[in-house]
Amino acid sequence: MPTQESPKSRGVYDWSWFAKGASQLFSLPALILVSAFIGFGGLAREAGISLWQLIFMVPSIWALPSHLILVAGIAAGVPLLAIIPAVALAAIRMLPMTMAFVPEIRVPRSKTWHLLLVSNMIAITAWMHTLQKAPEIPRDGRLPFFVGFAGTLMVATTCAAGLVHQLAASFPGYVMAALYFLTPIYFATSSWNTSRVPAEKLALVLGFCLGPVFFLIVPQVNILFAGVIGGFVAFGFHKLANRQGTG
Amino acid sequence: MYFDSYDTVLWPYLFILLGASLPTAIWRWIGVVLVGNIDDGSQWLVLVRCVSTALVAAVIAQLIFEPSGALATFPFYLRIGAALIGFAAFLTMGRRLFIGILFGELALLGGYALL
Numbered sequence: 001m002p003t004q005e006s007p008k009s010r011g012v013y014d015w016s017w018f019a020k021g022a023s024q025l026f027s028l029p030a031l032i033l034v035s036a037f038i039g040f041g042g043l044a045r046e047a048g049i050s051l052w053q054l055i056f057m058v059p060s061i062w063a064l065p066s067h068l069i070l071v072a073g074i075a076a077g078v079p080l081l082a083i084i085p086a087v088a089l090a091a092i093r094m095l096p097m098t099m100a101f102v103p104e105i106r107v108p109r110s111k112t113w114h115l116l117l118v119s120n121m122i123a124i125t126a127w128m129h130t131l132q133k134a135p136e137i138p139r140d141g142r143l144p145f146f147v148g149f150a151g152t153l154m155v156a157t158t159c160a161a162g163l164v165h166q167l168a169a170s171f172p173g174y175v176m177a178a179l180y181f182l183t184p185i186y187f188a189t190s191s192w193n194t195s196r197v198p199a200e201k202l203a204l205v206l207g208f209c210l211g212p213v214f215f216l217i218v219p220q221v222n223i224l225f226a227g228v229i230g231g232f233v234a235f236g237f238h239k240l241a242n243r244q245g246t247g
Numbered sequence: 248m249y250f251d252s253y254d255t256v257l258w259p260y261l262f263i264l265l266g267a268s269l270p271t272a273i274w275r276w277i278g279v280v281l282v283g284n285i286d287d288g289s290q291w292l293v294l295v296r297c298v299s300t301a302l303v304a305a306v307i308a309q310l311i312f313e314p315s316g317a318l319a320t321f322p323f324y325l326r327i328g329a330a331l332i333g334f335a336a337f338l339t340m341g342r343r344l345f346i347g348i349l350f351g352e353l354a355l356l357g358g359y360a361l362l
Contacts, residue, residue: 032344060264062271065306068306080248089299095281098278102278181329187307189342
């Protein structure tokens with residue numbers, strides 16, 4: 001793979017791309033994410049999360065499914081030891097996402113600690129948008145572009161969530177309902193678009209159907225059950241389909 | 248141990264770190280360390296993605312079937328109907344996130360206004 005070094009830059013990265021990344025705050029994916037965090041701010045308030053706890057959790061977790069599982073768990077009085085595996089399983093997607101992402105943004109002189117640090121900003125919106133834009137960005141500008149975009153998103157979503165936490169009571173109910181409704185549609189459509197094999201789409205449908213079914217059987221751990229069982233069944237179909245395809 | 252187990256200022260922050268920040272970040276760190284060692288198309292990664300996708304889908308279902316707050320005051324069939332309309336519009340009109348959100352929200356608020 002050829003490395004396209006900008007002639008101007010003397011450092012490892014070309015940081016002039018940072019501002020270009022930051023300016024992507026005015027893009028549709030960023031707008032959707034900020035709106036979803038407006039909804040999350042209201043949700044966190046209703047769960048009894050304080051303003052400073054909210055400001056702390058938005059960038060330190062930085063994955064909306066993890067945020068939602070944590071806040072729903074706190075609201076329902078779920079113990080820490082049950083929240084950890086549910087969050088960890090929902091966040092497993094960070095592993096293949098990171099592994100797909102790092103080869104796109106690293107340069108030969110990238111240190112592992114650069115990548116470890118930057119990896120904390122990986123979440124679906126900035127990840128997807130940077131991967132889409134990457135072909136137009138010289139290799140040494142990609143990490144700065146991503147940091148600029150994801151960093152600006154972190155600040156904007158934290159501010160939006162915090163602001164709504166303070167103001168939610170003065171909004172009409174249907175506005176808050178419409179904001180809460182953004183998150184499930186955003187998750188469903190973005191998961192569908194980032195899936196690589198048909199089995200992931202099947203997993204999406206199975207998880208959606210099994211979640212409410214297990215809610216009736218095992219209400220506190222229904223997400224965990226639906227995820228593991230739905231995921232394994234979808235993977236089984238993937239293996240079957242591949243066997244038929246090759247055999 | 249629960250969110251309100253200890254009456255100290257720092258406990259809720261520790262709870263957030265241990266309960267959600269670390270279990271999320273750990274996968275990113277493992278990903279950085281493993282990258283280059285595991286083939287991106289490996290079967291193990293397909294299984295990982297399937298379980299993770301199904302889990303997020305269960306979260307999606309929870310947000311629609313058992314929402315909290317203002318959305319809970321909307322009738323069940325309106326929430327599920329609007330979600331299906333939004334997703335159907337997304338699938339049939341070029342798989343754009345914007346289309347799914349637009350149609351879903353229009354169906355939700357339109358249905359609410361009519362009731």
